[in-house]
Amino acid sequence: MERSESTSLPTPAWRKQRKSTGARQQLSQDLIVDTAIRVLDAEGLDAVSMRRVAQELDTGPASLYAHVSNKEELLDLMLDRVCEEMRIPAEPDPARWREQVKEIAYEIHRVLSEHADIARVPLGSIPTGASSLRMNEMMLSVMLAGGVPPRAAAWGAERIYLYVNADAYDGSIHLAKQRASGMERDEYMARFLGQVRDFFANLPADRFPATVRNVGDLMSGDGEDRFEFGLEMLVRGIASYVPANDQANDQASD
Incomplete structure (x- = not known):
């Protein structure tokens, strides 16, 4: 392009x-x-x-x-330049629309995570660059091809972007703290998560019984596991808006 x-x-x-x-x-x-x-x-x-x-x-x-x-335009241009790195499907595949939505979301997350805290820019803003618009056009086209009603596709895409951007930004905050600590990533995360686990485990059980009883589940999985869980939850929710006959056809093709 x-x-x-x-x-x-x-x-x-x-x-x-x-x-x-x-x-x-x-x-x-x-x-x-x-x-x-x-x-x-x-x-x-x-x-x-x-x-x-x-x-x-x-x-x-x-x-x-x-x-x-001004700086606002500079940030928009920076975001759009970064978006040029995103690899998106060449065309929608109705039989794989859910997988394609997740592929686009993973690609957005990958690229944003490779550029410090650039994920902060689209939060509270509307990306208007050609590369951002190209990515959004494909996301909407994929959902529409899969039978998602237009409003559900538009709102669903916006919710996915918010989730992906926030997760990437959260990761960038930890990266900055890790760099400031002088530790390697694994060492930093092990210490941070260990401190969180100890905090939850030592809460008064009479006041926070659900938290204390479920410390293991609260601390289970890594960032990738949790990102996949949240993305799948969103995609399943969007899929629930597809008319029943389209859902049956979609399941038959799987």
């Missing part, structure tokens, strides 16, 4: 127009976004600012505004 595709999309009403100032010739939107992602991957989203990116490019913040209107 050509990145120039994004220039043909309408500008969201809530975004300021870029200033048409004369910027240095060597600057470009691609270079600015590449630099911002490099800062993100190395130090996290909080380190990304127009000033910091300008410093990395050995220029002043004002020169960036000819290519990026």
Whole structure:
């Protein structure tokens, strides 16, 4: 997909127009976004600012505004660049729509998790870049091909995105804490989960009987197990909106 595709999309009403100032010739939107992602991957989203990116490019913040209107647009562009890495199905397969929905969700989670806490960007925002829209178009197309009613597909997709983004962001928080601790990932997680287990196990049993009795289940599985459980729960819920005759056909094809 050509990145120039994004220039043909309408500008969201809530975004300021870029200033048409004369910027240095060597600057470009691609270079600015590449630099911002490099800062993100190395130090996290909080380190990304127009000033910091300008410093990395050995220029002043004002020169960036000819290519990026403000930090909000920069974050949107960064997210869309990251979304280019997502591998999505070439076309919907009605017989495998549930599997395809999960494949797309796993791919979103994989890519977001590889870029520090970029998963924070779509929370409380509406991604409008070409790559984000391409991914959303396929998610909706897959559900609709599987017989999911349009409203259930639209709302179901939005709930899946929220779940995936939140889970990836939660993982990025632990990654940041692990790096700050100086521990390896397995050592950090073992200590953290051990502390949580001890806390639950030592709660007053008369006040928290269900928690104390079920510490084993509360602490069972790893992040991948729990992500799969939550995703399957969502997909089954969306599938429940498929008309009964379509569900019968879907089950017959499995």
